[in-house]
Structures are given as structure tokens and as C-alpha cells.
Amino acid sequence: MVSWLLFWPIAFLSANIRIESNFEPASITLSSRTNYKIVIHGTQSTPQGTVPQVSGLILSNNPRTFRSASFINGVPSIKTELSFDVRPQREGAFTIPAWQVSVDGKNYPVPSSTLRVLPPNQADIARQKAQQEQEKDLQEAAFLELTTERPFLFKGETTAAKLSLYLWERLPVTKIDQLPQKQGDGFSISELDQPEEKRNVSRGNKIYSVFTWKIGLTGALSGKHTLSFASTIRVRVKGSKNSPFGNPFFSDPFFGFGREQALEIQSNAYDFNVRDLPTQGRPVDFQGAIGSFSATSSIDLDRVSLGDPVRLKFVIQGRGNFSAMPAPTFPESDLFRSGPPAFSFEGNQITKYRGSQSFEYVLTPLTAGLLEVPTMRFSYFDPIKEKYFSSTTSPHPLRVDPGEKWAQPKSEASTEKTELARISTRDLFQTESDPGNWAPSPSIEHPFRSGLFWSLQAAGGLTFGLILFLKARKKDPRRDALLRKEKVLHGKLSNSLKLKDGSSFYQNLKKILRLRIGMACRHDHPAALSTHELIALLHKNNFPAEVCSETENLLEQCDDQEYAASSGSAQSLQVHYQQSTALLKKMKK
Amino acid sequence: MNKSRLLKFLIGIALSSIPLLGNEADRLFYEAVRAEANGELRNAVDLYLEASTLGHSANLHGNLANLYFKLEKYGHSVLHYRKALLLRPDDREFATNLSFTQEIAGIQNLGESLTDPAFSASNTWAWVLVLSIIFWGGLTLFAILLPHRLSKTSAWAFLTLWIGLLSFLSWATHQSSEQSYLLNREVIVIQPETARPNIDAQVPLRRFAGDGSSANTKVKPGESLFLDLDDQGAPKSHPNTEGMVWYLLRSLDGKKKGWLKADEFSPILGQLD
Numbered sequence: 009m010v011s012w013l014l015f016w017p018i019a020f021l022s023a024n025i026r027i028e029s030n031f032e033p034a035s036i037t038l039s040s041r042t043n044y045k046i047v048i049h050g051t052q053s054t055p056q057g058t059v060p061q062v063s064g065l066i067l068s069n070n071p072r073t074f075r076s077a078s079f080i081n082g083v084p085s086i087k088t089e090l091s092f093d094v095r096p097q098r099e100g101a102f103t104i105p106a107w108q109v110s111v112d113g114k115n116y117p118v119p120s121s122t123l124r125v126l127p128p129n130q131a132d133i134a135r136q137k138a139q140q141e142q143e144k145d146l147q148e149a150a151f152l153e154l155t156t157e158r159p160f161l162f163k164g165e166t167t168a169a170k171l172s173l174y175l176w177e178r179l180p181v182t183k184i185d186q187l188p189q190k191q192g193d194g195f196s197i198s199e200l201d202q203p204e205e206k207r208n209v210s211r212g213n214k215i216y217s218v219f220t221w222k223i224g225l226t227g228a229l230s231g232k233h234t235l236s237f238a239s240t241i242r243v244r245v246k247g248s249k250n251s252p253f254g255n256p257f258f259s260d261p262f263f264g265f266g267r268e269q270a271l272e273i274q275s276n277a278y279d280f281n282v283r284d285l286p287t288q289g290r291p292v293d294f295q296g297a298i299g300s301f302s303a304t305s306s307i308d309l310d311r312v313s314l315g316d317p318v319r320l321k322f323v324i325q326g327r328g329n330f331s332a333m334p335a336p337t338f339p340e341s342d343l344f345r346s347g348p349p350a351f352s353f354e355g356n357q358i359t360k361y362r363g364s365q366s367f368e369y370v371l372t373p374l375t376a377g378l379l380e381v382p383t384m385r386f387s388y389f390d391p392i393k394e395k396y397f398s399s400t401t402s403p404h405p406l407r408v409d410p411g412e413k414w415a416q417p418k419s420e421a422s423t424e425k426t427e428l429a430r431i432s433t434r435d436l437f438q439t440e441s442d443p444g445n446w447a448p449s450p451s452i453e454h455p456f457r458s459g460l461f462w463s464l465q466a467a468g469g470l471t472f473g474l475i476l477f478l479k480a481r482k483k484d485p486r487r488d489a490l491l492r493k494e495k496v497l498h499g500k501l502s503n504s505l506k507l508k509d510g511s512s513f514y515q516n517l518k519k520i521l522r523l524r525i526g527m528a529c530r531h532d533h534p535a536a537l538s539t540h541e542l543i544a545l546l547h548k549n550n551f552p553a554e555v556c557s558e559t560e561n562l563l564e565q566c567d568d569q570e571y572a573a574s575s576g577s578a579q580s581l582q583v584h585y586q587q588s589t590a591l592l593k594k595m596k597k
Numbered sequence: 598m599n600k601s602r603l604l605k606f607l608i609g610i611a612l613s614s615i616p617l618l619g620n621e622a623d624r625l626f627y628e629a630v631r632a633e634a635n636g637e638l639r640n641a642v643d644l645y646l647e648a649s650t651l652g653h654s655a656n657l658h659g660n661l662a663n664l665y666f667k668l669e670k671y672g673h674s675v676l677h678y679r680k681a682l683l684l685r686p687d688d689r690e691f692a693t694n695l696s697f698t699q700e701i702a703g704i705q706n707l708g709e710s711l712t713d714p715a716f717s718a719s720n721t722w723a724w725v726l727v728l729s730i731i732f733w734g735g736l737t738l739f740a741i742l743l744p745h746r747l748s749k750t751s752a753w754a755f756l757t758l759w760i761g762l763l764s765f766l767s768w769a770t771h772q773s774s775e776q777s778y779l780l781n782r783e784v785i786v787i788q789p790e791t792a793r794p795n796i797d798a799q800v801p802l803r804r805f806a807g808d809g810s811s812a813n814t815k816v817k818p819g820e821s822l823f824l825d826l827d828d829q830g831a832p833k834s835h836p837n838t839e840g841m842v843w844y845l846l847r848s849l850d851g852k853k854k855g856w857l858k859a860d861e862f863s864p865i866l867g868q869l870d
Contacts, residue, residue, distance in 0.1 A: 315663075370634055438663075438690070439633055439663060441627075443648075443654045443657055444655055444657075445654060446622060446654050447654065449653060450653045450680045450684050452718055452719055452722075452780070452866075454721070454774070455722055468734075468736075468737075471737055472733060472740060
């Protein structure tokens with residue numbers, strides 16, 4: 009479906025509207041294109057409508073629009089022209105049926121139009137061929153190629169491989185944007201080093217510059233896997249998009265000028281089978297070395313004093329997965345103590361495929377005499393012969409002199425000394441090959457200067473204090489009872505206020521005031537005291553004069569109610585309630 | 598905002614540098630082991646000493662002590678065995694080697710024989726912790742149980758036991774603290790680099806702080822001495838006109854006393870102020 013919505017300035021002139029439609033040209037070959045034109049005479053308003061869809065024809069979404077105004081024989085004429093790009097998909101006759109277009113809210117009919125699509129002629133065939141050749145040229149202009157020695161790999165096996173980037177000498181490459189990247193999870197490759205560059209390499213009918221990286225390719229996952237590589241280069245292309253040849257890189261007399269554009273290069277997809285290592289005949293000491301190797305060993309001294317270290321060098325030469333090769337274990341014995349070995353590799357440090365790997369062990373003889381540095385065995389899998397092999401080094405005789413005649417210290421009476429005396433002199437003055445745990449200082453921090461010590465004391469003190477506090481709070485049952493009583497009275501007071509019961513209100517108020525004065529002045533029987541005695545008690549306990557006078561007023565009010573039965577209004581009850589609440593708070597303080 | 602970022606950055610740098618220090622010390626240690634294997638004993642000593650400026654480990658000081666023994670520098674050897682034993686007190690090999698070195702150097706092991714190892718400086722923390730727990734634990738227990746849940750007899754028994762325990766633990770803590778205090782003052786006599794072999798085998802303890810002063814007595818490299826402290830708790834010292842600082846030291850039993858130059862001894866813990 010093709011639709012459009014266009015907005016233009018209002019037409020300055022209108023006339024009777026008439027619509028024409030046709031294909032220009034009306035007859036084309038399959039590889040050509042044509043235009044479907046709709047001319048609306050008598051308006052420059054924006055037309056609205058949908059062109060019917062016809063099977064076998066593809067119409068562009070956005071039509072080109074032309075508006076024109078002219079005088080023909082003194083008569084003004086205006087028109088709007090819409091032009092759709094049309095591409096045929098097959099041969100035959102195609103008719104766009106009549107349809108409606110809306111101009112200024114009125115519908116007008118668009119007449120039907122027919123297009124004839126003829127079979128491709130010789131010129132079309134020649135053009136198609138040229139285009140295919142150009143695409144092929146583009147593929148041949150820059151490509152990646154992987155070469156390996158092996159048709160398949162074993163899991164963990166490393167093989168030497170070459171990854172070459174071919175760049176046609178006419179291709180104006182400015183730089184390699186992205187080095188070749190591996191695509192495929194079944195393999196791992198070594199880091200890419202500086203490539204070897206070769207110029208004027210002929211391939212087919214083209215001359216190339218070739219950049220080659222030596223890589224170590226390792227089978228990581230067993231099974232059939234596809235491996236490919238992709239890279240991006242930056243090339244300079246001509247600025248114009250309308251190249252007569254349709255290809256921005258070639259056949260341009262101004263090659264080398266214009267803008268830069270990234271060009272993605274993809275290698276072919278290589279199918280590799282990664283096999284599991286056979287389990288049959290696998291030696292116990294096999295640690296994953298795959299390749300073709302030979303092992304030798306040597307020691308730097310053949311005569312030492314007891315306690316002096318000897319260096320044992322174990323060298324593995326050949327080709328294979330050196331990067332995944334763990335150090336062989338030096339056999340444990342009572343004669344030697346060994347530390348972790350030092351590693352060194354001689355060969356291509358990037359691929360680590362061909363060369364020699366050295367492991368240097370520092371051995372400390374534990375006893376004097378004519379000793380033998382034991383043999384070391386190294387097992388590997390040969391992927392060419394598809395068999396496991398073991399290489400064993402020869403033993404090395406080593407004479408260990410007893411060194412100085414160290415006498416044991418004189419034993420003393422203590423048990424510790426007796427124990428020390430039992431230790432053989434051969435354990436004395438042994439060099440430790442491992443530093444052990446590091447400490448910032450050999451000193452011992454005094455506890456009094458430690459935060460931990462004081463935190464511990466604080467925690468203990470706080471726990472103790474908390475328990476004392478909790479116990480002390482529980483200990484005053486009389487005070488708790490008085491507080492409970494006060495709470496009950498307060499409830500009654502609020503209740504009588506709600507019911508506007510003056511008699512009950514003042515009775516309860518008097519009781520609360522007495523109770524509070526008794527608690528505040530530590531008097532055991534405040535209920536037995538008269539108003540004057542209560543006020544005197546407050547004065548005696550140095551309560552402020554304001555509190556005393558307010559209390560006296562309230563108590564007198566209560567007495568008046570009790571003895572004179574004066575009627576208290578609801579308003580005065582509320583006022584006295586608020587006064588008493590404030591007063592009780594002051595007494596609490 | 599910027600300050601907090603800067604702070605985080607600095608903390609990050611500080612934290613990330615800790616393992617780097619360890620790696621560098623490790624590297625120096627291994628280089629020293631290789632140098633020793635090649636027979637370059639002096640070079641090995643220098644590498645170990647460089648590593649000890651970055652960190653301390655029992656094996657580092659043990660190896661250093663072994664090397665000094667081979668170089669017949671018994672004072673230095675004793676010093677580093679003592680440091681190694683501070684870092685790993687229960688290592689019998691270090692203890693045996695120290696004992697042997699002291700015997701070769703002709704030194705009596707006086708300081709160590711006077712105290713029970715249970716009250717050594719390295720056990721101070723253990724005593725303090727137990728004392729704290731018993732003290733606060735007992736008080737708290739008392740507060741919970743008294744006055745209703747404990748009979749009078751039980752309360753007295755509990756109190757007696759608690760006070761007895763506290764007394765013993767206080768005494769043990771004090772003993773251990775004393776050892777710690779002594780250890781802070783303890784130094785090991787070493788032969789200075791300028792000493793003439795066979796002639797300056799012993800180091801003189803001078804009557805006055807000066808090279809021209811006559812000696813009270815002589816001490817052997819490897820012997821333990823203790824710094825005399827002034828009223829402020831600082832070592833009694835006297836700088837001379839050439840910039841050399843002299844310190845007043847004495848043996849544990851007080852029989853030997855005199856002045857030594859800073860390069861004639863080394864404290865077991867840390868550096869001199």
C-alpha cells in the first residue's frame with residue numbers, strides 16, 4: 009500500500025479540476041524502471057488518497073511532487089504533478105485500476121493506466137553481468153584467509169596458523185580500523201602481534217598487499233565448529249553518490265580523493281572438527297601437554313654443602329600448547345626440599361607454539377652424602393601420531409658435604425631444651441624458599457594501646473551497667489502502684505468531664521492533686537492532709553509560688569464543690585481540666 | 598562531591614597498593630633465595646634487608662639470620678632469630694638455631710631463662726583477654742544472680758573463687774606486661790660495619806658517651822642489653838659533635854652498664870626514636 013500526506017500553501021488559483029494518469033515510459037524491460045505519473049489540473053492543493061496495490065509492481069513510498077502555473081492563450085492554468093518510481097518484478101501487462109483522490113475535501117476519479125513489462129534485452133543482460141563482476145571485484149578487493157597445518161584438532165591442542173589480510177593494490181586503504189576478530193566459540197586464538205607485510209603478491213589477475221599474523225589456534229570445545237574472521241578497514245571513496253558505475257571504489261579517475269568509509273571484510277567460514285583426547289593409554293601423570301616434545305634436565309652444581317641450595321633446570325623442547333602447560337611436579341622425598349619453580353619460555357612469546365619451556369626448581373638437600381637428584385617424567389599427547397608418550401630425564405648425582413660440624417647447644421634442665429636437643433643438626437640453618445605470611449612489624453602491640461582492648465572493656469561495662477539499670481527499675485513497687493492509681497483517677501476525671509458531672513470531676517481532681525503532691529513531696533499519706541496543709545507542704549518543698557497558688561485555687565474549687573455544692577458550668581470544667589493537666593506536669597518536673 | 602570522589606580515589610589507591618607491596622617483598626625474597634643459591638651471600642643479605650623495609654615474615658628473618666651466621670656475624674644472626682621468633686614464637690627450628698648461634702658466639706642466654714614462657718610478651722594479649730572476660734563476666738553474673746537467686750554460702754564461694762581468679766590473672770598479666778616492657782627496651786649488640794675482624798670481636802661499654810672514654814666492660818655481639826629510660830620514657834641518649842648518638846644501656850641483671858653508639862646495637866622491635 010502506498011499512501012501520502014502532503015501539506016503545501018493554499019493554491020492561489022483554482023479552476024475545474026481534471027485528473028490524468030499514465031506510465032512514462034509505458035513499456036519497459038524487466039531490468040528497467042518507469043514512473044507512474046498523476047497530473048491534477050486546476051489546483052495546487054494537497055491531494056490525498058491511496059494508490060491501489062498491483063501484484064508484480066513495486067511503487068516508491070514518497071512521490072516526487074511538482075507544481076506549476078502558466079498562461080496559455082491568456083488563460084491561467086495551474087496543475088499538480090505526482091510521480092512514483094516503479095520497479096517491475098516480472099514480465100507481463102500490469103494495470104493500476106481507476107481510483108479516487110481527494111482535493112480540498114472533494115473526491116475526483118483517477119483513470120486507470122497500463123504498463124507493459126517486456127523480457128530483458130541484450131543490454132540488460134550485459135548490465136547485470138557487469139554488476140555481478142563488480143560485486144565479485146569488491147569481494148576480491150579485500151579478504152581474509154586462514155591457513156593451518158591441521159585438518160582437525162584435538163581438544164586443547166594448539167596448532168600454528170596464519171591469518172592473512174589481502175588488500176588489492178588499487179584499493180585506497182587509509183588504515184586497518186579493527187584487527188581481525190575471531191568468530192566462533194569452539195576455538196581460542198593467541199593474541200595478534202605485529203603482522204608481516206608483503207607487497208606485490210599476485211592472486212588471480214590482481215596484485216595485493218598481504219598482512220599476515222602468525223597465531224596459535226587452540227581447540228577449546230569438542231565437536232564440529234565453524235571458524236571465521238572479520239575485520240574492518242577504512243578506505244577513501246569518491247564523494248558523489250551518482251557514480252555511473254554504481255561502485256564507489258572502482259573505475260573512478262579521481263581515486264584517492266573524497267570521503268573515508270569503513271569497509272567490513274569477512275573471511276570464508278572454515279569448518280573444523282575438534283576431537284576429544286583418547287582415554288585409552290593416558291598416563292597417570294598426563295597434565296594436558298599436546299604436541300611433540302622432548303625433555304631434558306640439568307643441575308648447576310654437582311657438589312654442595314648441606315643446606316646450600318641447588319638449581320635443577322627442567323627443559324621441554326618442541327612444538328605444542330606451551331601456554332597451557334603446567335609445571336611438572338618434583339617428586340617428594342626425604343632427601344630434598346623443593347620450592348615452586350620459576351618459568352621461562354624461549355620462542356614466539358605470542359603464539360607459544362614452537363620453542364622451549366624451562367622450569368627452574370631450587371632444591372635444598374636435607375641430608376649429607378652422595379645423593380641422586382631423582383628423574384622427572386613428562387607425559388604428552390602427540391596429535392599427529394595420535395598416541396600418548398612419556399619422556400623421562402636422567403638422574404643427576406650430587407655430593408652433599410656435611411659442612412661445619414655444628415655441636416648441639418648444651419641441654420638444660422627444662423623440658424623444652426630436652427625437646428630441642430632431639431632435633432637433628434640436619435634441620436639447622438635451612439634456607440626457606442617461601443616467604444610465608446607477611447606482617448607489617450615484628451612488634452607486639454600493647455593491649456592498653458589497642459582499640460580492641462578498650463572496645464572489649466566498654467562492651468563489658470555497658471552490659472553490666474544495663475543489667476544494673478534494669479534491676480534498679482524493677483525495684484520500686486510502691487511508686488509503680490501510685491502511678492497506676494494516678495492513671496485510673498485520670499481516666500475517671502476525663503470520663504466525668506465528658507459526662508459533665510461536676511461533682512465527680514472535682515472529687516477525682518482533688519484525689520489526683522493530693523496523690524501527685526504526695527509523690528512530689530514524698531509524703532506517705534497525702535489524703536489525710538487539708539488544703540492548707542497541702543499548700544504548706546508544697547512551700548516546704550520549694551515549689552514555685554505560681555504552682556502553689558494555682559494548686560490552692562484548684563483545691564478551693566474542689567472544696568467549694570464538695571462543701572458548698574456550687575454548680576460548675578461545662579465551660580469551667582474544661583478550664584479546670586486544662587489547668588490541672590498543666591499543673592500536674594509542672595509538679596512532675 | 599568532588600572531595601568524596603577524591604577520598605574514594607585515594608582509598609582505592611591505598612588499598613590497591615597493599616598487595617603490590619606484598620608482591621614486591623615476595624619478589625625481593627625470591628631474588629634473595631636465588632642470590633643465595635648462586636653463592637652471592639652479601640647480595641642475598643642486601644635483598645632480604647630491602648624486603649624487610651616493605652614487610653616482615655618469620656622466614657625472611659630466619660633466612661637472614663642463617664646468612665649472617667654463615668658470614669660469622671653472630672650479633673646480627675641472633676637479632677634476626679629473635680625477630681623470627683617474635684613472628685612465629687613456637688618455631689622449634691628458630692629456637693634451636695638461636696640457641697646454637699648463641700653458644701657459638703659464647704653468649705649466655707640470661708634473659709630468656711629468668712621467665713616462664715607462659716608469661717612471655719607474646720602472651721600478654723591472651724592474659725588480658727581472659728582477665729577482661731572473667732572480670733566483666735563475674736560482675737554481670739553477680740548482678741543477675743544477686744540478691745534472690747543465690748544463697749549466702751554460694752555467693753561467698755562464688756565471690757572467693759572470682760577474686761582468686763582475678764588475682765592470679767592480674768598477676769599473670771602484670772608479669773607478661775613486664776616482659777613486653779622489657780622487650781620494648783631490649784637491644785642486641787652487633788658488630789658495626791667498621792669493626793676490625795679479630796681485633797674488635799667485642800664491643801666496649803664506655804663510661805662516658807665518647808670514643809675516647811675507657812670501657813666499664815665489654816659485651817659480645819649477640820648479647821642482650823636494655824635501654825635506660827629517662828623520666829619521659831625515652832631512651833637516655835647523648836648526641837656528640839659529629840652527629841653520632843650514644844645510648845646508655847645495661848644488662849638485665851644490672852652488672853654491665855655503659856654507653857654504646859647507635860651502630861653498635863639494634864633494637865629487637867622497630868627503630869630507636
